[in-house]
Structures are given as C-alpha cells and as structure tokens.
Amino acid sequence: xxxxxxxxxxxxxxxxxxxxxxxxxxxxxxxxxxxxxxxxxxxxxxxxxxxxxxxxxxxxxxxxxxxxxxxxxxxxxxxxxxxxxxxxxxxxxxxxxxxxxxxxxxxxxxxxxxxxxxxxxxxxxxxxxxxxxxxxxxxxxxxxxxxxxxxxxxxxxxxxxxxxxxxxxxxxxxxxxxxxxxxxxxxxxxxxxxxxxxxxxxxxxxxxxxxxxxxxxxxxxxxxxxxxxxxxxxxxxxxxxxxxxxxxxxxxxxxxxxxxxxxxxxxxxxxxxxxxxxxxxxxxxxxxxxxxxxxxxxxxxxxxxxxx
Numbered sequence: 001x002x003x004x005x006x007x008x009x010x011x012x013x014x015x016x017x018x019x020x021x022x023x024x025x026x027x028x029x030x031x032x033x034x035x036x037x038x039x040x041x042x043x044x045x046x047x048x049x050x051x052x053x054x055x056x057x058x059x060x061x062x063x064x065x066x067x068x069x070x071x072x073x074x075x076x077x078x079x080x081x082x083x084x085x086x087x088x089x090x091x092x093x094x095x096x097x098x099x100x101x102x103x104x105x106x107x108x109x110x111x112x113x114x115x116x117x118x119x120x121x122x123x124x125x126x127x128x129x130x131x132x133x134x135x136x137x138x139x140x141x142x143x144x145x146x147x148x149x150x151x152x153x154x155x156x157x158x159x160x161x162x163x164x165x166x167x168x169x170x171x172x173x174x175x176x177x178x179x180x181x182x183x184x185x186x187x188x189x190x191x192x193x194x195x196x197x198x199x200x201x202x203x204x205x206x207x208x209x210x211x212x213x214x215x216x217x218x219x220x221x222x223x224x225x226x227x228x229x230x231x232x233x234x235x236x237x238x239x240x241x242x243x244x245x246x247x248x249x250x251x252x253x254x255x256x257x258x259x260x261x262x263x264x265x266x267x268x269x270x271x272x273x274x275x276x277x278x279x280x281x282x283x284x285x286x287x288x289x290x291x292x293x294x295x296x297x298x299x300x301x302x303x304x305x306x307x308x
Contacts, residue, residue, distance in 0.1 A: 019052070019055060020088070020089065020092055021052065022052040022053070022055050022056045023056070023085040023088055023089055024089055025038060025042065025049055025052040025053065026052070026053060026056055026064065026078075026081070026082075026085055027082065027085050027086055027089065028041065028042065029049065029053065029065070029072070030074055030078070030082055033072070034072065035049045035050060035053075035072065053065065056081075060077070060081065062075070062077045063075050063077070063078075064077060064078035064081060065078060086155075090156050097296060108136065108137045108138070108296060108297045108298040109137070109138040109139070109140065109298060110137055110138070110139045110140070110159055110296070110298030110299060110301075110302055111140050111142070111157070111158040111159045112127075112139065112140070112141050112142070112158060112159065112160060112161075112162065112302075113141075113142045113143075113144065113148075113149040113152045113153060113157070113158035113160070113161040113162070114141060114142070114143055114149065114161065114162040114163070115143070115144070115145060115146045115149055115162070115163045115164050115214075116143060116144075116145065116241070117164055117180075117215070117241065117258050117260055117261055118162045118163070118164060118260075118285060119141060119142075119143035119162075120143065120241075120261075121258075121260040121261050121263075122162075122178070122260055122285075123141060123162065126306075127139055127141065129305075130301075130302060130305050133301075133305065134298075134301050134302075134305075137297070137298045137301060137302075138298075139298075142157070142158060146163040146164065146214065149161040149162075149163050149288075150163070150169070150172075150288065153172070153288060153289070153290065154171075156290075159289070159296060159298065159299050160287060160288065160289040160299060160302070160303075161287070161288040161289070162177065162285065162286070162287055162288075163285075163286050163288060164180075164214050164215070164283065164285060164286070171290070171291075172288050172289065172290060172291075173288070173289050173290070173291055174286055174287070174288050175286065175287045176284045176285070176286055176287075177285055177286065177287040177306050178284075178285040179282055179283065179284050179285060180258050180259060180260050180282070180283055180285060181258070181259045181280055181281065181282055181283075182215065182218060182219060182256050182257065182258055182259070182280075182281040182282075182283060183256065183257065183258075183259050183262070183273050183275075183280075183281075184196075184201075184254065184255075184256050184273065184274045184275070184276055185245075185248055185254065185255055185256070185257055185262055185265075185266075185271045185272065185273055185274070186204075186248060186254045186271070186272050186274055187248060187249055187250070187251040187271070187272065188269055188270065188271070188272050189251070190251070190254075190272060190274075192272075192274045193274075194273075194274065194275060195274065195275040195276075195277055196274055196275075196276060196277065197276075197277050197278070198223075198226050198228055198276050198277070198278045199228060201223070201228055201231075201232055201254075201276075202228060202231035202232055204232070204233070204253065204254045205233050205235030205236070205252070205253035205254065206232050206233065206234055206235055206253060206254060206255065206256075207235060207236045207237075207238060207244050207247050207248060207252065207253040207254065207255040208234060208236070208237050208238070208244075208255070209237070209238065209239070209241070209244065210237055210238075210239055211237070215256075215257070215258060215283075218281060218283055219256045219281065222281050226278060235252070235253045236252065236253060241257060241258075241261045244257065245257070245261070245262060245265060245271065248271060249265070249270050249271060256281070258283075287303075287306065
C-alpha cells in the first residue's frame with residue numbers, strides 16, 4: 001500500500017512515494033531492537049527488512065539507525081519519527097475499519113484486556129452472554145496485570161481494558177463498570193462462627209498475595225486503619241489466588257479475597273465466609289478506553305452490553 005505525498009519544498013525533485021509497510025517495519029525494528037527479530041516476526045528475510053529501512057532513510061534524508069559493531073541504535077531523528085509512524089499506521093488501520101464498517105463489509109473483532117481477577121473470574125461468563133447477543137463479533141481476551149493492560153491499550157493492542165486498580169491518566173477515559181467485595185475466608189472446620197471482631201485476626205496466620213497486589217494493598221489499608229495490621233502474623237505469600245484458596249482449604253491459614261474468586265468454593269462448602277463486624281471492604285472495577293473519533297462496532301456493542 002502506497003501513500004503518494006508531495007512536499008512543496010521538493011516539487012522540483014518530483015513526487016515521493018511513502019510505503020506504509022516500511023513504516024510498520026521501522027516501528028517493529030525499534031520495538032524489537034534487531035533487524036533479525038523483526039524479520040523473523042514478519043516472515044521475511046533480513047535483507048528485505050534492511051531494504052525497507054533504507055527506503056525510509058532515503059525518503060527522509062537522514063539515518064534512522066546507527067549501525068556499529070553489529071548493533072543497531074535508534075538515532076535522534078529515528079526517535080522523533082517513531083510516534084508519528086505509530087500514529088500513521090494506527091490511523092491507516094482505523095480508516096480501513098471505518099470504511100468497511102460503513103459499507104457493511106466489516107467483520108468486527110473486539111480485543112479486550114483484563115487484569116487477573118476480572119479476566120479469570122468475571123469476564124468468561126460476561127463474554128459468553130455478550131456473544132449470545134452479538135454472534136458476528138469475534139472476541140479476543142488478554143489477561144495481564146493492570147500495568148500490562150494499560151500498556152497494551154496505549155499501544156493499541158487492545159480496544160479497551162477492564163482493571164481493578166484505579167490510576168490517573170488524562171489520555172484515557174476511565175469509568176466504573178462494577179464493584180466487588182473483599183471477604184474473609186477460612187477452612188470449613190475453623191472454629192470461627194459466622195462473624196468475628198476484627199481484633200480476632202491477630203490470632204491467625206494470614207496468607208497474602210504478593211506485596212504489589214492491588215487487592216493486598218486495599219486489605220492492608222483497612223487493617224492499618226483499625227490498628228490491627230502490625231499484630232497479624234504474615235504467614236505466607238503466594239503468587240496466585242488459586243494457590244491461596246488451596247492453602248486456606250488445607251487449613252494453613254486465613255485470607256481476605258475478592259468474592260468473585262471464591263464464589264464456587266463457598267457454594268461447594270470447601271471455604272467458609274466469616275463476616276467482620278467492623279464492616280465490609282468494597283472495591284471498584286474500572287473500564288479504561290482511549291478517546292477516539294470513531295469507535296468500532298464491537299466496542300460500541302460491548303459498552304452498551306455492560307451498561308445494560
């Protein structure tokens with residue numbers, strides 16, 4: 001695909017042709033750091049990649065990469081070009097989507113990114129219900145931590161993100177789409193009844209997610225506000241919610257987890273919920289998207305589905 005661009009200051013030289021595939025390859029080389037990796041991902045030869053880079057350098061009249069000792073480093077002008085190239089590629093792809101959408105030839109695909117709890121426990125049933133309403137829309141789901149979801153959204157890998165942690169970023173539209181409760185769980189044969197005073201937590205071994213977990217930070221803040229955090233024995237840190245549930249079921253300790261993640265275990269009786277008399281812990285779940293002039297049909301339908 002070729003863009004025909006005429007620069008007034010170079011009219012005496014003639015018309016320049018800018019190949020959008022060369023811009024894509026330039027961005028891929030920058031992202032991957034090597035021509036060989038970009039060639040491998042694109043299923044082309046390394047000379048083909050080098051040729052496209054040289055075409056761009058000839059077009060702009062400057063080196064985009066420094067080549068020394070077999071290594072490539074993006075030049076200052078290459079760094080300047082990169083965000084413009086990404087924008088051109090994105091706008092070109094969106095223009096194809098918009099025109100196909102308008103002419104009825106568009107087969108919509110919805111790319112959703114979600115943080116772990118939402119992606120593993122909430123979205124499967126939501127997306128199943130959505131697909132029953134919108135048979136023609138293909139859906140792909142990527143599950144990462146919140147920073148990973150936001151990075152994918154920034155790079156247009158996904159159309160929207162559903163995350164547990166709130167953050168400030170003027171480049172995104174952030175809306176609450178649901179909430180979840182964090183609840184205290186223990187093994188079924190624990191001596192606790194249905195409700196305890198928060199001070200009773202000091203006598204138990206707490207099983208935590210890793211220190212960077214958003215859920216853990218919320219729980220720690222609540223316990224700190226009640227002057228109980230420092231009294232609790234932090235018995236174990238585990239890297240997944242499933243591992244924590246298994247440890248609690250085995251009677252190794254207690255934990256405070258999102259209700260979404262333990263609904264099945266509570267129903268089956270393998271975990272027991274215990275209420276804390278001092279109140280409940282709620283957290284908001286957030287939908288994050290970019291502000292765009294044109295929205296894909298899949299995004300519009302999914303947002304309507306969530307709001308309905």
